[in-house]
Amino acid sequence: MHVVLPGGVDDPSVPSGGNSYDRRVCRELVALGVDVRETAVGGAWPGSGDTTALARSLAAVPDGGVVLLDGLVACGVPDVVVPHAGRLRLVVLVHLPLADETGLAPDVAAALDAAEREVLRAAAAVVGTSPWASRRLVEHHGLDPDRVRTVVPGVDPAPLAPGTDGVSRVLCVASVTPRKGHDVLLDALATVVDVPWTLDCVGPGTAPRHGLGDRVRFTGPLHGEALDRAYAAADLFVLASRAETYGMVVTEALARGIPVVASSVPDALGGGGVLVPPGDVAALAAELRRWFDDERARAALREAARRRRDQLTGWAEAAGSMAEVLVRVRG
Template sequence: MHVVLPAGVDDLSIPSGGNVYDRRVLRELVGLGVDVRETAVAGGWPRPGPQACEELARTLAEVPDGGVVLLDGLVACGVPDVVVPHADRLRLVVLVHLPLADETGIDPGVAAGLDAAERRVLAAAAAVVGTSPWASRRLVEHHGLAPDRVRTVTPGVDPADLAPGTDGVSRLLCVASVTPRKGHDVLLDALATLVDVPWTLDCVGPLRDDGHVRRLRRVADGFGDRVRFTGPLDGEPLDRAYAAADLFVLASRAETYGMVVTEALARGIPVVASSVPDALGGGGVLVPPGDVAALAGELRRWFGDERVRRDLRDAAHLRRDRLAGWREAAEEMARVLVRVRG
């Protein structure tokens, strides 16, 4: 099996859920005995320059007729003129982490162009993989795909020790790239209504040098030392951040799954979040995306009522016991590839 990924999937300085998913599923596929031939293509995906398009075209041209190719949607979905011509001779499987037009903050004209390009690519693919039931349903409905061509392979999660937390109440953790889609502004606005409560917030995730991050930093400065933007963490430092958390919060405007939520739940950490129904799975409180008042209300209930805190911890522990691992995710992906191979 051939796999085409965006370059940077192993760069720990820019961790993302998509990168983690790609790397872990491929590692487990190899462990299952699947012959994985991987190519990472550099470029400004999903809107690359000519050189990246040429490299992708060359990569696909080198795959023998009838070969199965698993393409990360970030690479494939924006360049139908490169990908679609190979659909008749190759068995293309496109893995969609997030529909291209769903990224927050894209110019409407650009989003419409990416949406049309993605529709062409997915229509030509032998199979499409969504990373959650919600994502698969959206791909079917939005792009008019036949339901039997869209498969769901949800992310796995590694087993983890229960997080001891700090004082059981006040230490909040958000793990997410600091982009408009992740809703840090919504979270800070909600916390601004709770200045009478002794909370602290650690925001873990990549920080771009852009206007959005600068605006968030100005807001955070108004909280003194109660809000910290730590940048990306991995390995033991990230484990320590989870271990210290009393409550995990994620105010995303849109997610296809929300792997950080299951990583928190794997540690028994209570969760209040938006846009992550499949990851949460009843293991916490789901609030409407972008709703500052609803988020603030749930946080005030958490801070003010030990019974609420106990119920959320119990829900997290129940969900923890039901989470599947990465081996199960790879086994499901392998079944998709076998079906495509015929």
């Protein structure tokens, strides 16, 4: 099986849920005995990727070959991808619909949306990373539901996080981009400055301006033991995203039993925390106030997180689901 990934998938300076998913599924497929042949295509996808390298990679695959393409690479360039749909079995993995990225100009979003629709309609199969995402792809792009499959990310088992004092240490793990809603989180926390909370924001990107002083720390990306320590110290995990297809960092927090307040992640949260409307500062502020002021509310969130922790599945199961899709496409 051939896999086409965006360049930088292994670059620790630009971690992302999509990159982590791609890398882990490939590794687990190999463990299942699948012959995986990877190609990473450089450039700033979807706007200015190396289309020449992508075309060359697809042309090198023998007729009838199965190719799993990351949607970030494939969905914006139908002129490169679609001509191969007749001779190859193309499977497109959509982490986030291209037009859903926050801050796009309307004409850019419309062009990306049309390009994505053309690619997905030509593919032999489309993979969404959550039930919600798969339903949206079917409805929005008019896809045949039988060609759309869901492969939910796995999560690694982890020890329960001891936290700090059980209340005050708040953690957010997300790239600092408009879609991740750091502005919403900071505005919500600004309404509860009478409480001695601290916030660690872990992820790449430039810290936004705020008036909360040294109570807020933007650490940049963390990896390995440093990231584990950040999770272990957290009393509450918050993700204020305006849009997500799944939200792997939420399940990583829940795997450690950390209470969660989040938006746009219904499938990842799965009853393991509180879901607030995206972009709603007042709703998030109310939940944060409840967390800081009400011990019974905190206890209920901790219990919900631990129940959800017991329901999470691993990466081997995710890879098994992906293998089923690929076997079906191969015929």
